[in-house]
Amino acid sequence: MNRAALFEQIKKKNSYLCVGLDTDLDKIPRHLLSSSDPIFEFNKQIIDATHQYCVAYKPNIAFYEALGPKGWESLEKTMNYIPEDIFTIADAKRGDIGNTSALYAKTFFDYFHFDSVTVAPYMGEDSVKPFLYPDKWVILLAHTSNPGSSDFQLIESVVTGRKLYEEVLIKSQQWATPDQLMFVVGATQAEKMESIRAQAPEHFFLVPGVGAQGGDLKMVSKYGMNKQCGLLVNSARAIIYAGNGQDFAQRATAEAVKVQEEMSNYLHKYAN
Amino acid sequence: MNRAALFEQIKKKNSYLCVGLDTDLDKIPRHLLSSSDPIFEFNKQIIDATHQYCVAYKPNIAFYEALGPKGWESLEKTMNYIPEDIFTIADAKRGDIGNTSALYAKTFFDYFHFDSVTVAPYMGEDSVKPFLYPDKWVILLAHTSNPGSSDFQLIESVVTGRKLYEEVLIKSQQWATPDQLMFVVGATQAEKMESIRAQAPEHFFLVPGVGAQGGDLKMVSKYGMNKQCGLLVNSARAIIYAGNGQDFAQRATAEAVKVQEEMSNYLHKYAN
Numbered sequence: 389m390n391r392a393a394l395f396e397q398i399k400k401k402n403s404y405l406c407v408g409l410d411t412d413l414d415k416i417p418r419h420l421l422s423s424s425d426p427i428f429e430f431n432k433q434i435i436d437a438t439h440q441y442c443v444a445y446k447p448n449i450a451f452y453e454a455l456g457p458k459g460w461e462s463l464e465k466t467m468n469y470i471p472e473d474i475f476t477i478a479d480a481k482r483g484d485i486g487n488t489s490a491l492y493a494k495t496f497f498d499y500f501h502f503d504s505v506t507v508a509p510y511m512g513e514d515s516v517k518p519f520l521y522p523d524k525w526v527i528l529l530a531h532t533s534n535p536g537s538s539d540f541q542l543i544e545s546v547v548t549g550r551k552l553y554e555e556v557l558i559k560s561q562q563w564a565t566p567d568q569l570m571f572v573v574g575a576t577q578a579e580k581m582e583s584i585r586a587q588a589p590e591h592f593f594l595v596p597g598v599g600a601q602g603g604d605l606k607m608v609s610k611y612g613m614n615k616q617c618g619l620l621v622n623s624a625r626a627i628i629y630a631g632n633g634q635d636f637a638q639r640a641t642a643e644a645v646k647v648q649e650e651m652s653n654y655l656h657k658y659a660n
Numbered sequence: 661m662n663r664a665a666l667f668e669q670i671k672k673k674n675s676y677l678c679v680g681l682d683t684d685l686d687k688i689p690r691h692l693l694s695s696s697d698p699i700f701e702f703n704k705q706i707i708d709a710t711h712q713y714c715v716a717y718k719p720n721i722a723f724y725e726a727l728g729p730k731g732w733e734s735l736e737k738t739m740n741y742i743p744e745d746i747f748t749i750a751d752a753k754r755g756d757i758g759n760t761s762a763l764y765a766k767t768f769f770d771y772f773h774f775d776s777v778t779v780a781p782y783m784g785e786d787s788v789k790p791f792l793y794p795d796k797w798v799i800l801l802a803h804t805s806n807p808g809s810s811d812f813q814l815i816e817s818v819v820t821g822r823k824l825y826e827e828v829l830i831k832s833q834q835w836a837t838p839d840q841l842m843f844v845v846g847a848t849q850a851e852k853m854e855s856i857r858a859q860a861p862e863h864f865f866l867v868p869g870v871g872a873q874g875g876d877l878k879m880v881s882k883y884g885m886n887k888q889c890g891l892l893v894n895s896a897r898a899i900i901y902a903g904n905g906q907d908f909a910q911r912a913t914a915e916a917v918k919v920q921e922e923m924s925n926y927l928h929k930y931a932n
Contacts, residue, residue, distance in 0.1 A: 410760075429806060450756060456736070456771050457729040464728070483780060484722060484753050484804040488682075499728050508780045510801055512808020529782055534757040536784020543827060548729035552815060552824065559811060647799045650788035 389475050389503045390523050391567050391592070392496070395616045397443045397473060402652035404503045404617050404646065405476065406444035406466055407595065408624025409434070409466065410451055415629055417636045427455070427462035434628050437637040441648040444620050445470050445592075446477040467500050475620070476502045479525065483508040485545050490518040499516055506572060506594070509541065509556045526569050530556050531584065532595035533574020557587045566590040575621070578604050581611035589614060596622040605647070609654035617659050623647060661747050661775045662795050662841050663864070665885045667888045669715045669745060674924035675891050678716035678749065678866065678915065681738065682723055693867050699727070699734035704741055706900050709909040713920040716892050718749040718866075719741050739772050747892070748774045749799065749866065755780040755787045763788040769793050777864070778844060783827045785835055798841050802828050805846020805869035814887065818901025830860045834869055838862040842857070845884070847893070851895060853883035861886060868894040877919070881926035889931050 389397075398404050409431055413421070416430045423429040440571075447466060452459035478496040482505060483489060489507075496505045504525035507516055519526040531541055531553040541553040550558065560569060563568055566588075575597035584593075593612055593615055598605050598621050605621060612619050627647070632640030640657070661668075670676050685693070688702045689912040709718065713899045719738060724731035732849055742748055750768040753759060754777060762780075769791075776797035779788055791798040793827075803813055803825040813825040822830065832841060838860075845856055847869035865884055870893050872879050877893060884891050899919070903911030 447758055450754075450767070453767045454763040454771065456767075457732040460732060462728040479752065479756075481756050481780070482722075484720075484751075485804070488720055491726040495722070495725045495728075499726065508753070508782045509812060510780045510932045511753075511784045511804050511806055512811030512813070513808050514808040532757070532783050534783055534786050534788040536788070537789045539784030539831060540781060540824065541784070542829060543815065543824060544815045546821070548820045549818070552812060555812060555815060589900075594775070638758075 391616065394443070394475055394592070397475070398617045398655070401441065401443055401648070402655055403441055403443055404619045404621055404651055404655070405442040405647040406446050406620045407434070407438050407442045407627055407644065407649050408479070408596070408622045409445055409447040409628065410624040411447075411628070412451055413455075417632050417634070419634060420556050425462055425465065427452070427459070428465045431462070431466040433637045434640055435469055437641040438627065438644040439471055439474060441641075441644040442474070444475040444477055446622055446624075447477050448479040448624070449478055455475070459491040464500065467502070471483040476504070477500040478505040481506050481508050481529065483511050485511065486514045486518055487511055489515050493519045493521060504570065509560065516560065517563055520564055520568050526564060527594050528556060528560055528571055530571040531573050531580065533576040537574065554587060557584065561588065566592070570594055570620075572596065575604065575608050578607035578611065581608055585614065588594055590616075590618070592618050592620060594620045594622065606654065607651060609651070609658055613654065615659060617655065618643060621651070663888065666715070666747055666864070669747070669895055670767055670889045672929070673920070674927055675920040676891045676923055676927070677714040677919050677925050678892045678894040679706070679710050679714045679720050679899055680751070680894045681717055681719040681900065682896040683719075683900070685727075686721055689904050689906070690828065692907060696900055697734055697737065699724070699731065700737040700741075703734070703738040705909045706912055707738075707741055708914040710899065710916040711746060713916040714746070714911075716747040716749055718751050718894055718896075720896070721750055721752040739774070742787060748776070750774040750777040753778050753780050753801065755783050757783065758786045758790055761787050765791045769796050770911065770926055776842065781832065787833055788832065790852070792836055792840050796840070798836060799866050800832050800843055802827060802843040803811060803852065805848040809846065826859060829856065833860065838864070842866055842892075844868065847876065847880050850879035850883065853880055857884055857886065859891075862890070864890050864892060866892045866894065867884065870895055876921060878926065879884055881923070881930055884924065885930040887931060889927065893923070
């Protein structure tokens with residue numbers, strides 16, 4: 389899905405919500421465990437319950453990998469079930485030498501048909517470029533939302549005066565246009581959102597951390613939005629585990645609607 | 661496998677060779693393609709041909725992932741086939757927020773029973789620590805051997821004067837002892853090996869890049885070895901694709917023997 393099509397979906401749904409499919413056998417409703425594939429059954433019902441209110445789904449690949457080959461089958465079925473007009477993100481944090489990154493790209497783009505994959509920048513240009521496919525996206529880690537993000541991402545360069553995450557933002561823009569490259573910017577970095585947006589004015593940001601990780605949707609939207617929205621804000625646990633009984637899907641709908649309505653306001657207020 | 665046991669294996673075999681199982685359907689001998697699982701059949705014959713001369717096997721996870729669920733099955737069979745006394749490395753370059761890293765650890769340690777996994781440091785402490793299991797190892801990327809390694813790894817901190825890869829070396833030593841933590845140091849960084857060894861005197865280094873990537877085994881050994889050897893040097897393509905016909909396994913043996921004999925010399929010369 390290209391940038392224009394993504395923005396069309398955002399306008400159509402008045403939403404920039406990404407639903408994180410962090411599907412965990414220990415957390416899904418008990419009554420699903422008798423199904424032949426509880427992970428897929430849960431995802432299917434969550435997708436049915438939320439697809440009108442979100443523009444993207446983001447399976448967290450670790451949750452599927454941890455189940456071995458069966459997990460990959462659940463992921464494959466999930467990908468086949470997600471409607472065509474919804475953007476898909478493989479949250480995989482991959483990145484390796486060129487020939488290896490090319491294989492990871494093959495996995496997520498050719499095998500599973502994701503629109504995008506999250507990539508860790510530590511190994512530099514030749515670890516990132518193999519993910520540049522036509523009409524597919526690299527979502528590069530810039531400033532993440534976890535406690536350890538300050539360990540290395542804030543190291544300031546003696547040469548440029550820029551922090552590591554800023555070096556990633558600036559340097560990677562030489563590798564790909566805003567039509568193929570997004571950045572991960574944690575919602576817990578809301579106070580930095582304005583300066584990060586100034587360094588990458590046109591790019592989409594994938595913003596995890598609203599909800600369970602404690603980010604602030606209003607601040608993120610106010611300081612992070614650009615004219616084409618430029619934001620995909622992820623919420624996983626707060627939506628998919630809103631309920632834990634027979635009504636879990638309705639509860640997920642209610643949470644998704646709540647976020648979507650808030651987003652609708654911000655879109656009219658800030659995306660101009 | 662703990663550090664003492666690993667060093668025992670190194671002394672017993674006079675080798676610190678790690679064989680990289682970068683097994684690729686496009687590169688394995690044609691006559692294996694009629695097998696029900698050509699990837700496993702190739703690995704099995706390579707393991708039979710090389711296990712006396714190496715102390716570790718390193719499946720590059722991308723090669724298995726790219727084949728979907730079937731690839732994971734080939735990996736599982738390969739892991740079951742590797743002899744117990746050989747150290748195993750999941751070359752996966754993972755790393756994510758705590759609960760997600762914990763699931764990646766579960767995948768490679770609990771499901772596949774690897775001894776170690778390679779981890780990318782960009783997200784910091786809480787992305788690394790979930791991989792600290794008893795008698796298991798984190799192999800953290802420090803200075804890699806690919807061209808893009810200079811993009812971010814050489815950024816020098818205005819505060820400490822250390823480069824990013826040195827910050828990784830120093831800071832991560834607060835998170836784990838040399839009994840649970842190794843570093844990836846590319847063989848193409850041979851000229852820096854001495855200073856890197858000074859910053860992490862006791863740790864094992866996993867050194868990729870000897871062979872196809874152009875590293876120099878002698879220089880790596882001379883400047884990188886410590887009293888307990890402290891090196892695992894990986895060779896993949898040069899060994900596993902030494903031949904491409906019916907005799908590919910014998911050709912792999914010949915290459916492995918050649919490297920092992922060279923290593924035997926260096927062990928006696930430098931590991932004192």
